[in-house]
Amino acid sequence: MKKSINSLLMLALLAGLITSCNNSKSNKNGDRGALASSAAEKVYVAPGEHDEFYAFFSGGYSGNLTVYGLPSGRMFKEIPVFSQFPTNGYGYSEETIPMLNTSHGFVPWDDLHHPDISQTNGKLDGRWIFVNGNNTPRIARVDLETFETEEIIEVPNSAGNHSSSFITENTEYVVAGTRFSVPVPQEDIPINEYKGKFKGALSFISVEEETGRMDIKFQLMMPGFDYDLSHPGRGKSHGWFFFTTYNTEEANSLLEVNASQNDKDFIAAVNWKKIEEYVNNGGGTKMPANYAHNVYDHGTHNATTTMKKEVLTVDPTKVPGAVFFLPTPKSPHGCDVDPTGSYIIGNGKLSADLTIHSFDKMIDAIDNKKFDGEAYGIPILSFEDILAGTVKQAGLGPLHTEFDGKGNAYTTFFISSELVKWNIETREVIDRQPNYYSVGHVMIPGGNSAEPFGKYAVSMNKITKDRYLPTGPELEHSAQLFDITGDKMELLLDFPTHGEPHYAAGIPAEILAPKSKKIYKLEENKHEYAALTSGDTRVERDGKEVHIYMSMIRSHFTPDNIEGIKVGDKVYFHITNHEQDFDVPHGFAMIGANNAELLIMPGQTKTLYWEPKQVGVWPFYCTDFCSALHQEMQGYIRVSPENSNIELSWSLGE
Amino acid sequence: MKKAGIIMIIGSLLLLGLFKFPLWNIMLGAPQYPEPLGMNIYITGIKGVSEFDIQNIDGLNHYIGMRTIPKTEDMWEFEVFPLVIGGMVALGVVVGFLGFFGKVNHWWFIGWFALMSVLGIMGMYDFNLWLTDYGTNLDPNAIMKMTNPDGTPMSYKPPLLGYQKMLNFDVDSWPHIGAYLMFVGMVLTVIAFFIGKKEWKKKVFATT
Ligand SMILES: [Cu+2]
Numbered sequence: 001m002k003k004s005i006n007s008l009l010m011l012a013l014l015a016g017l018i019t020s021c022n023n024s025k026s027n028k029n030g031d032r033g034a035l036a037s038s039a040a041e042k043v044y045v046a047p048g049e050h051d052e053f054y055a056f057f058s059g060g061y062s063g064n065l066t067v068y069g070l071p072s073g074r075m076f077k078e079i080p081v082f083s084q085f086p087t088n089g090y091g092y093s094e095e096t097i098p099m100l101n102t103s104h105g106f107v108p109w110d111d112l113h114h115p116d117i118s119q120t121n122g123k124l125d126g127r128w129i130f131v132n133g134n135n136t137p138r139i140a141r142v143d144l145e146t147f148e149t150e151e152i153i154e155v156p157n158s159a160g161n162h163s164s165s166f167i168t169e170n171t172e173y174v175v176a177g178t179r180f181s182v183p184v185p186q187e188d189i190p191i192n193e194y195k196g197k198f199k200g201a202l203s204f205i206s207v208e209e210e211t212g213r214m215d216i217k218f219q220l221m222m223p224g225f226d227y228d229l230s231h232p233g234r235g236k237s238h239g240w241f242f243f244t245t246y247n248t249e250e251a252n253s254l255l256e257v258n259a260s261q262n263d264k265d266f267i268a269a270v271n272w273k274k275i276e277e278y279v280n281n282g283g284g285t286k287m288p289a290n291y292a293h294n295v296y297d298h299g300t301h302n303a304t305t306t307m308k309k310e311v312l313t314v315d316p317t318k319v320p321g322a323v324f325f326l327p328t329p330k331s332p333h334g335c336d337v338d339p340t341g342s343y344i345i346g347n348g349k350l351s352a353d354l355t356i357h358s359f360d361k362m363i364d365a366i367d368n369k370k371f372d373g374e375a376y377g378i379p380i381l382s383f384e385d386i387l388a389g390t391v392k393q394a395g396l397g398p399l400h401t402e403f404d405g406k407g408n409a410y411t412t413f414f415i416s417s418e419l420v421k422w423n424i425e426t427r428e429v430i431d432r433q434p435n436y437y438s439v440g441h442v443m444i445p446g447g448n449s450a451e452p453f454g455k456y457a458v459s460m461n462k463i464t465k466d467r468y469l470p471t472g473p474e475l476e477h478s479a480q481l482f483d484i485t486g487d488k489m490e491l492l493l494d495f496p497t498h499g500e501p502h503y504a505a506g507i508p509a510e511i512l513a514p515k516s517k518k519i520y521k522l523e524e525n526k527h528e529y530a531a532l533t534s535g536d537t538r539v540e541r542d543g544k545e546v547h548i549y550m551s552m553i554r555s556h557f558t559p560d561n562i563e564g565i566k567v568g569d570k571v572y573f574h575i576t577n578h579e580q581d582f583d584v585p586h587g588f589a590m591i592g593a594n595n596a597e598l599l600i601m602p603g604q605t606k607t608l609y610w611e612p613k614q615v616g617v618w619p620f621y622c623t624d625f626c627s628a629l630h631q632e633m634q635g636y637i638r639v640s641p642e643n644s645n646i647e648l649s650w651s652l653g654e
Numbered sequence: 655m656k657k658a659g660i661i662m663i664i665g666s667l668l669l670l671g672l673f674k675f676p677l678w679n680i681m682l683g684a685p686q687y688p689e690p691l692g693m694n695i696y697i698t699g700i701k702g703v704s705e706f707d708i709q710n711i712d713g714l715n716h717y718i719g720m721r722t723i724p725k726t727e728d729m730w731e732f733e734v735f736p737l738v739i740g741g742m743v744a745l746g747v748v749v750g751f752l753g754f755f756g757k758v759n760h761w762w763f764i765g766w767f768a769l770m771s772v773l774g775i776m777g778m779y780d781f782n783l784w785l786t787d788y789g790t791n792l793d794p795n796a797i798m799k800m801t802n803p804d805g806t807p808m809s810y811k812p813p814l815l816g817y818q819k820m821l822n823f824d825v826d827s828w829p830h831i832g833a834y835l836m837f838v839g840m841v842l843t844v845i846a847f848f849i850g851k852k853e854w855k856k857k858v859f860a861t862t
Contacts, residue, residue: 519706553713554713579713580705580706580709580710581706581709581710581713582689628717628798629717629797
């Protein structure tokens, strides 16, 4: 233990040295003279003009996904995924509550980490973006025509869904690996029986080609390590998936020390094609499970939850030649595959070097059975046999590497707080630029695909400190945008991001913008409670339950006067927006409602639940400034005592 | 009169374009409508340029008390115009054929043109009457009652031809493909007249 504390101290010292050295090279106070004006030109998107790229930043503990433009750094939207969102009623409206159902009940929050855009032949196709919920393991699919969450699947036997949600070259699978190993199935045992008893599930979730529907194809039950990050093989390594591990010591307490003892941890190389074949031929063991599958339908504007009761598990030792361990120094975090699929880069986060494994050498070692022992029956390859090389003294604490498609790699160094550009073949450092401060991941649009768009790199930093005007103790995180078209990276822009972006995914605007949906067609609205014409509007009572079929169009609700509601009723407002014009949503807010407002897009129906508790005449109104007569868009509900005989009645303009 | 007859036939057939393409187009742009709303006026009815434009124009017009844009069955014009155009095409083709075989002279061609011009002017006059009625005959209970500086009620009549600023809207009203095909067709019938005149002279000269 003493030894490790010493080495940590040394790391900190070194970090100090390197950062001070950086500071002398480039002034961090933004006094960049002529350079600054050219940087300003490069990020300036004139009023009314559009950005070149969309960038989807994970929101971390916000549970949501934010959409930015690059190079301007302007935020366009926050897409609610795992968190309730009172801004538009997601997770509050009756239609969207099922999206947040899990085997633990309704979970209104999560920690969203790694977005990945769907691909065809290794290239971004922009159909969907997948994201992971880290805390209560879930994978979500967000549609990139509507920019709405369409599907969330819970991942059983998993805990801390961190090495997720990365997709294979043709979006065959979205992959979710567990950070915490846990007893499988869960059972009441002493925690210190961890070693040997706990399992790490790596889940391969199939994605239906047309609809994007997700289904857990199989779970690979790996030894009880911590699975940190993962990436797919591509090109020649297509069919493989690589997962970094730490805590191969299998410690169950004080991991910061006890999981940092082994000189090398592993990258697990998984030949998923082989396992897929094994499973398709009837291999694997079905085990009882309980997990939620939530699907939102744009026709009915409704989400439904299905509880699934079974999952197929695969014991890696039962599929020879499918899983191998690649020894990789010092608790690797990022596990990144270059665009050609030839190199697997291990970012050993407690190291100063970067380890580059060669896919060809790995295959060669496997073919020649050059193993260096095994762990839990899984062959370990010899470090020297598979190593393509190392980038020496590249920086301190490498976390994650992204690529520009021109033969260069860009690695973030958390401890030395810098972004380092190096050549993949020569493994020589070309440039290093300081980050403010302590960068986590970096994103190059398409940088995690076979065809990166190597124009910009965005580093996502963990510490903000003095970068912006102070806003009390709690700050947003900072991001820095670099121009990477030249030999040297040029810092262009520094902008705050929402929540804590752990990763982002970028895509050229021209792929997404033309297909972005403008309205939902009223004639395609299949909502059970929709009022498609004002003639369909009505109020129906069924015991205590009251259903109000309401419509809205500039600038009134139909009906807007309702009587006959009683204290203790359970009132459902089913409201249909009759507009068919781009960007004319209407809102709905009811006084005293214990949930949120609704923001209803043209052609959509949404439902708000309300329990009237007090006798009186209570107003509702439109919350979205929709028109010159927005302020007139309002109505009243008369609430009578529970025992009153007032009949239901409703009207407009009487 | 072979050449003149063929040109006459082609010229009158070009009017068939009116069954496929709009005669007229009116576009409404505003600060809030960077992609303007628009309507295409066909001889058979009015359609939105984009799927929901008519509904959205009606939605805006209800503030100032304009009636909704007429459906095909609401206006007799949309029944009569196709008959008139169809009749004129048939007449032109027949005249062209007769000219081709030398049965009628070139004056029939210019006669067709004159009749078509009169009908066209009547059509424009009727269109303008409708625009005026539509733009000035407003619901007395309109949400917004706009007046001119002299206190008279504001008219929302779109221009018959050209550009006009109306409240926050930039209104453009121009002929569309159908009308251009018709103009070209009518010019061709005039050309047929002059060519026919020469050919007729030759024919008369040859026979005497
Ligand atoms: Cu409104």
